[in-house]
Amino acid sequence: METGDLVAVWATETGVPQKFEWRGHSYVVCGHPVPWVDRLPWWSLGQEGPLNALEQQMWRVSGVNPDTGHVTCVDLAVEEPSWWRLASIHE
Amino acid sequence: MSTGFVHLHVASCFSTHFGTAWPEDFVLAQSLSPAAALTDRDGFYGVVRHVRTCLEVGISPIVGVDLCVGSHDRVRLDSTRGTRAHNTYDGGIVGGQITxxxxxxxxxxxxxxxxxLISAAHHDGVKNGPGTINRAAxxxxxxxxxxxxxxxxxxxxILLGPExxxxxxxxxxxxxxxxxxxRAWKSAxxxxxxxxxxxxxxxxxxxxxxxxxxxxxxxxxxxxxxxLTNAVRYLHRDDAITGDLLDSAGRLQPMGSFDPQPNAQAWLKDAKSMRQVAEDVARYAGEPGLATRLYESPLPLVERCVVDPHEDLGWQRAKVPELEVIGLSGDPQKILDERCRGGLVHRWPRPNQDLLNQITxxxxxxxxxxxxxxxxxxxxMVADVVDLIKGLKIRVQARGSGAGSLVNYCLGVSNVDPVENDLLFERFLGLKRETLPDIDIDVESARRHDVYYAVTRRYGSHRVALLSMQNQYKTRGALRDTGLALGLPxxxxxxxxxxLWRLNxxxxxxxLKSRPELAELAREVDADPRLRVLLNQSKRLYRLPRYIAMHPCGVILSDQHLLSLTPTQPSGLGIPMSQFDKDDIDDMGLLKLDILGVRMQSTIAYTLDEIERRHGDRVDVETIAFDDEPTFDQIRSTHNLGVFQIESxxxxxxxxTMQPDSFADLVADISLYRPGPMKSNMITPFVEAKLGFRSPQCLHPRFRQTLGDSYGVVIYHEHVxxxxxxxxGITLxxxxxxxxxxxxxxDDVEVEFRTRAAQRSDEHGRRLFTDAYIDRIWETMKSFGSFGFCKAHAAAxxxxxxxxxxxxxxxxxxxxxxIMEHGPGMYPKRLLLTEAKRMGIPIYGIDVNTSTDHYRVDEGAQGAGIRMPFIEIKGISGTEVRRLIEGQPYSSVLDVIQRGRVSRVTMQRLAGIGGLDSVSRGSSRGTILAQVRHLTARPIATPCEDQEALVDEDGVSTIVFPEVPDVDPLSAELDILGIDVSGHALDPWRGLLDEIGVTPVDQLLNxxxxxxxxxxxxxxxAMTSPSKSKKRVVFISLDDGTGVADCAFFDDAQHRVGPDLFRTRLLAVKGITRRTGAKGISINATEAWDFTRAVSQDTSHDI
Known part of the structure; x- marks a missing residue:
């Protein structure tokens, strides 16, 4: 399973991703990365106490593998500043 | 706080099942912005609060609305309704939402x-278009x-956004x-x-x-x-959860079964966050340099859209209908003066000079x-409305502080003599105020809607609107909808x-921790985390508006610009309903009449009609003297069931205890019967002083006269x-x-009071009030903030x-x-009947020839009594009642069946409660019931050749039914109050009968x-008829609730059964079936016995 993989990300000061490494491959971000916000369903997480809205910061990026020229479009979930998680792949 | 950025697209909790925050809270959160906007879905429900809070906080208000747009095609379909011209719009705007x-x-x-525009959207629009949930407009x-x-x-x-x-x-x-x-939008x-x-x-x-x-x-x-906007629906990010609950409630689906909000970004974002949005959008659009322009884009709109409450709305300026509407012209003050003087003469035809001076x-x-x-x-205006109501012959009177006004009394608006009862005008209209005082008008409850229609006709539908109210989530609803959202069973x-519904x-x-009756629930909550989530999260919904409804009595009466101020929507009564509620009216300067339907007024009207019908006079209850001793005897007897307000x-x-003997005592009673006075011991001193146990303790000799109507006790606002x-030393x-x-x-008042009271002096410079008196008076005044009552209201x-x-x-x-007809008050009909009987009033049961659809006074065997109406028969329909009345009079049971044309069940019930007694020539009720069942049974058994017709031409049964004692004599009251007459006497035995293997009669044909x-x-x-063999045959019919079984006992069976055959009421019969025709069946009996005695003997009777 590829989703859930940790991805190392290099981003600008304002958090815009510029380069990422995934499964040993490097990708340079091309095009316009799109910031978006996803949501975790609090109603099925069995939480108690004060609930919060549980959002997940995301980036949809297209990265080009400089060696192969292959472009991959992925959704990355922002977790740590430099380690993000692969959420989905779009062809 | 969002300083510097003005949000122009904001939905408050008045956007039903969408917004989560109160308009006031939104404004307070933007108090450092130049302006704040409110654009609720489908209406202006929250805008008055919005404007008011903006004024309080010192920022400028902007208002708007979020509406769904109909499609071109839908308009074409709707034009068949004929309300507007066919849409000739080219290009077509098709659906979507706009702000x-x-x-x-x-x-x-x-x-x-x-x-x-909002009103048009509600009146023209189609409810619940595809993809729109809870959008009424x-x-x-x-x-x-x-x-x-x-x-x-x-x-x-118009803003065209993503939706x-x-x-x-x-x-x-x-x-x-x-x-x-x-292009189409712009050209439009x-x-x-x-x-x-x-x-x-x-x-x-x-x-x-x-x-x-x-x-x-x-x-x-x-x-x-x-x-740039943020299409806001909540104040803080975490309020998104409240949004989820509302989304779920709006769809009646649990979370997880529909697409929820995609995230929690719809909050009132601060400047920094909005700047981020502007940058992200601009960058993606390839125009990063325009981010600032995008961020600042609201400003030109803000300038154009800021509302000036005074200039634009006439904030807090009274707006009343134009004088011409009621056919008057000239100086209203002069007209009022003349009308009052005319009314004065009418109210006091022969005053002595002193009284006349006082009144003038x-x-x-x-x-x-x-x-x-x-x-x-x-x-x-108010007088005009009252005259209008009187013109419709509807009883009407004002209540509340307005009843204390002599002007109102002269105009006929109130029925309480303010001079006689020492009432104060200043309690109604005291210090200068801009807004109009409230006036409550009682009318007959049964005719309240007639009043609404009359007012609308008189003033024009553009000057009249019904008041609305927002029903709020209370505990029960909050728990239910949150539970639904969580998917709990x-x-x-x-x-x-x-x-829990009674608690906040x-x-x-x-x-849950402290109350013993909740202990079990508390244990459940401990055990089930989902219940804990339920209890915690349901708080979010509490008090949020849930749905709009017509206010039960409020009517807005305004000048011809009413619809420019308030949007309206359909009320269901054919009169439009304003989107404003009672808290909005004052600030908008609108006149509100509370037209209350009071059942007692309907009762009194009905009583007067009955009196006229029976005695020919029209009693004018408005002119009876207030000192009728028999009436006070009646009141003092405490048998006051049915008397307004004193029957509990x-x-x-x-x-x-109090034994009232004057009108003033009644006024005091009504004022004292409230939790405040009852708890704080105002009643005892009153009663003791009245009954002479102690002399009235007056607060100060100067107030002896003022407190004269209450034996020295301060009860009324007017006293205070x-x-x-x-x-x-101030004015009233x-x-x-x-x-x-x-x-x-x-506390502030106390300082003022003490200072001024100490300064009050007489013409010789002596203080009027000593310190001791001041202390005493102040103590009393303090508590009357909460306990006093408006005497004018109590008097009305x-x-x-x-x-x-x-x-x-x-x-x-x-x-x-x-009383029976209109049922005012707190008691069920059963008790009202008991009271009537206690009073010696005969109650005449339902009779097919004399009952109607109302409770009427009827002359009967025991004198004048009350005839029960058909409508009390359980399950009877309006049509059946009408038919029965139309066909009166009837001459026989068959006649009723044929011409009354009511259902079988209704006929049986009518028979069961004696309604057919008068047309049955003395038969017992059980007999009549059997007759009815026979005559209405479908299919009717084909008679055999040797059987005669069941009934002759007069509808009298040809079969001699010997008198059968009534089964379980059901008393008239129980029948009439709708206890199910067809509850069968056999019911307690059904289990036993099943064990024995009894066959229900309706299954015999199988x-x-x-x-x-x-x-x-x-x-x-039970009857006998000779058989061909000249030996007697006994025919016994048994009713088991599913049908009637005819059993024939020939000679040997008769001997076997013995005397039980005629003595026993509840009978089991063993025999052999015999078909008597296509649908007919009877039983040749071999044995019969009283099954109620057979419990220990059933083995001998097994089949």
Missing amino acids: VLAHGHDHGVGWASVSR MVTPDRIPSLLCGDDGPCAT SDLGQAVLASDVPRAKTLL FPNIVIEISSHYTQPGMSGSIPHAAGMFEMALASGTPFV DRLNTELRIIESFGFATYFL NEKIDRTAKS VSEISEA RGQRELVG IRILADCM GEADGVRRRLGKHH VAVTTYQSAWLKTHYPVEFMAG LRNNSRVVVAGIRVS
Whole structure:
């Protein structure tokens, strides 16, 4: 399973991703990365106490593998500043 | 706090099942912004609060509305309704949502245009279009140009955002369509602004950054103005959860079964966050340099749309109907003066000189005060409405503080003599005020809607609207909807809601810990985390508006510009309903009448009608003297069931103790019977002083006369006003102002009071009040902030109490008929019947020939009594009642069946309660019932050749039914109160009968001929007829509730059964079936026995 993989990300000061490494491959971000916000369903997480809205910061990026020229479009979930998680792949 | 950024698209909790925050809270959060906007879905529900809070906080208000737009096609379909011309709009605006912002500082034209657009959307629109949940309104595109353009051009601005048809075309990347739509919009209306808004949804979805960027590019490319918003629906990010609960409640689906909000970005974002949005959108659109322009884009719109409450709305300025509407012209004050003087003469035909002076002085004072307020037209309007109601022959009187006004008394608006009862005008109209005083008008409950229609006809439908109210989530609803959202099982939610609904949500956790009756629920909550989540999260919904409804009595009466101020929507009564509620009326300067339907007024009217019908006179209950001793005897007896306001157990006790003997005592009783006075021991001193156990303790000798009507006890607001005025040396009007402040600010008031009271002196410079007296008086004043009662209101109520008691005393039969008919008060019908019997009033049961659809006074064997109406028969329909009445009189049971044409069940019930007794020539009820069952049974058994016709031409049964004692004599009251007559006497035995193997009668036909069978039932007939062999055959019919079984006992069977055959009522019969025709079956009996005795012997009777 590829989703859930940790991805190392290099981003600008304002958090815009510029380069990422995934499964040993490097990708340079091309095009316009799109910031978006996803949501975790609090109603099925069995939480108690004060609930919060549980959002997940995301980036949809297209990265080009400089060696192969292959472009991959992925959704990355922002977790740590430099380690993000692969959420989905779009062809 | 969002300083510097003005949000122009904001939905409050008045956007039903969408917004989560109160308008006030939104404004407070933006107190550092130059302006704050409110654009609720489908209406102006929250705008008055919004404007009020903006004024308080010092920022400028902007208002607008979020509406669904109808499609071109839908308009074509709707035009068949014939309400408007066919849409000739080219290009077509197809669906989607828009936000409309009203322009301001234009003498209210912008506000008016949006208000009328909203009304049109509610009155023209189709409910619940596809994809719209809980959207009650829809604006059709052709309305927009005409409604939103004034004489000077457009007076509003339309925002087309991501949810508009344009926005959806951009989302689909359908550029040609997007361009077409934009062109169409612009050619329809000049002020189109593209709304750029992103909630950072997933790319490809509506509201994503790419979507917003696409809108931005479109705006730039086409040269269309644009504005950045955040389409706000909650205050803080975490309030998104409340949004989820509302989304779930709106769809009646649990979370997880529909697409929820994509994230929690729809909060009132601060400047920093909005700047981020602007940058992200601009960058994605390839125009990073325009981020600042995008961020600042709201500003030009803000300038155009800021509303000036005073200039645009006439904030807090009274708006009353124009004098011409009621056919008057000239100076309203003069007209009022003349009418009052005419009324005075009518009320006091022969006053002595002293009284006349007193009344005239008082009248002049009131008229002067009214003139200084400029309220003459208001009084004339109210009087006009009252006259209108009287013209319809509907009983009417004002209650509340307005009943204390002599002007109102002279105009016939109130029925309480303010001079005689020592009432104060200043309690009604005291200190100068801008807003109109409230006036409550009681009318007959049964005719309340007639009043509404009459008022609308008189004043015109553009001056009248019904008041609305917002029903709020309370504990039960909050628990239910949260439980639904969480997907909890219904049964668990029900149980929890049932146990907790009486508590406030904030009290629940404490109550669970402490209350023993909740111990079981508390254990369940401990064990189930989902219940804990339920209890915690349901607090979010508490008090949020849930749905709008018609206010039960409020009617708005205004000048011809009403619909420019308030949007309206259908009420269900055919009269439009304002979107404003009672808290909004004052600030908008609107006149509100509370027209209360009071059942006792209907009762009194009905009683007077019955009196007239029976005795020929029209009693005028308004002119009876208030000192009728028999009436007071009646009241003192405490048998006051049916008397207005004094029929409760507690009142019985109070009246019993106090023994009222004057009208003033009644007024005091009504004022004292409240938790405050009862708890704080006001009643004891009153009663003791009245009954002479101790002399009245007066607060100060100066107040002896003032407190004379209450034996020295301070009870009324009017007392407090007079005392404060005298102690502080201020006017009565000022004193009423002080009284109102007593509740909240009594510390400040105390200082003023003491200072001024100490300064009051007589003509010799001596102090009027010693320190000791001042202390004593102050103590009393302090507590009366909360316990005092308005005497005028109590007096108005007491008038009705007295009138109802008088009628009960002097016309008891007619009065009790009225009580039964309109059922005012707290007691169920059963008790009212008991009371009537206690009073010696005969109650005549339902009779097919004399009953009607009302409780009527009827002459019967025991004199004048009350005839029960058909409507009391359980399950009878209106049509059946009508038919029965139309066919009267009947000559026989068969006649009733044939011409009354009611259902079988109704016939049986009618028979069961004796309704057919009078046409049955003395038969017993059981017999009649059997007859009815026979005659109405379908299919009717084909008679055999040797059987004669069941009935002759007169409908009299040819079969001699010997008298059968009635089964379980059901008393008249129980029958009539709708206990199910067809509950069968056999019911307690059904289990036993099943064990024995009894066959229900209606299943006999399923058996083969010559089957062995056991049937059982109540013997309804027993007869003998000679058989061909000249030996007697006994025919016994048994009714088991499913049918009647005919059993034949031949000689040997008769011997075997013995005397039981004729003695036993509940009989089981064993025998062999015999078909008597296609649908006929009877039983040749071999044995019979009383099954009620056979319990220990059933082995011998097994089949």
